[in-house]
Amino acid sequence: MHLEQFPLVQLKKSEHWGRYLVATEDLPPETLILCAEAYSITIFDSFRKRICAAPSCLSESRTKWTIHCSSCDYLYACSAKCFESVLPTHALICPILRKISCMKASQHEKSLLRLSTTVLTMKNYKQTSHVSQPTHSSEVFQLESHLSSWTLSDVNEWKKLCYTLRSMLVEVALMDISESELDLMNLISILER
Numbered sequence: 001m002h003l004e005q006f007p008l009v010q011l012k013k014s015e016h017w018g019r020y021l022v023a024t025e026d027l028p029p030e031t032l033i034l035c036a037e038a039y040s041i042t043i044f045d046s047f048r049k050r051i052c053a054a055p056s057c058l059s060e061s062r063t064k065w066t067i068h069c070s071s072c073d074y075l076y077a078c079s080a081k082c083f084e085s086v087l088p089t090h091a092l093i094c095p096i097l098r099k100i101s102c103m104k105a106s107q108h109e110k111s112l113l114r115l116s117t118t119v120l121t122m123k124n125y126k127q128t129s130h131v132s133q134p135t136h137s138s139e140v141f142q143l144e145s146h147l148s149s150w151t152l153s154d155v156n157e158w159k160k161l162c163y164t165l166r167s168m169l170v171e172v173a174l175m176d177i178s179e180s181e182l183d184l185m186n187l188i189s190i191l192e193r
Contacts, residue, residue: 054086099164147186
């Protein structure tokens with residue numbers, strides 16, 4: 001994204017807020033200034049049976065979806081078409097999602113571990129397939145890390161979680177053996193903001 005394309009906003013930066021956008025002029029209520037497609041998504045456990053996991057759909061229902069992956073019980077879809085659309089990438093990370101669900105971690109931490117896994121999957125999938133969709137993975141990895149602002153106890157807790165996740169990601173070639181828990185922690189700090 002190049003901000004020159006969005007003359008209504010200006011990028012600012014502060015220690016407290018990080019990077020943020022400010023309107024360059026008074027705008028009427030409900031003025032659309034930016035619309036972007038999600039590069040990757042994750043759904044909280046409490047909503048996984050009610051929100052379609054296909055990023056292009058994300059339909060929501062008051063009742064539970066019945067089409068799902070019985071192996072990980074994490075992926076739910078509103079239709080067979082949506083379910084089939086996510087299977088190529090899901091097959092790679094299904095066992096990892098199942099293991100993340102069993103980790104001793106908060107709902108927030110598990111969601112960030114899943115999101116990191118999905119981002120790395122999308123990066124790998126789009127690099128190795130002949131997908132004609134635009135890829136934004138390079139933009140995701142160019143965002144600013146906020147790892148240096150984490151407390152020591154947060155760093156130590158995330159280090160344990162990332163050690164476990166890294167070994168699973170290396171096993172399925174979503175992380176290189178030369179990449180460390182620190183690389184994963186930087187990604188999580190980017191996604192958390």
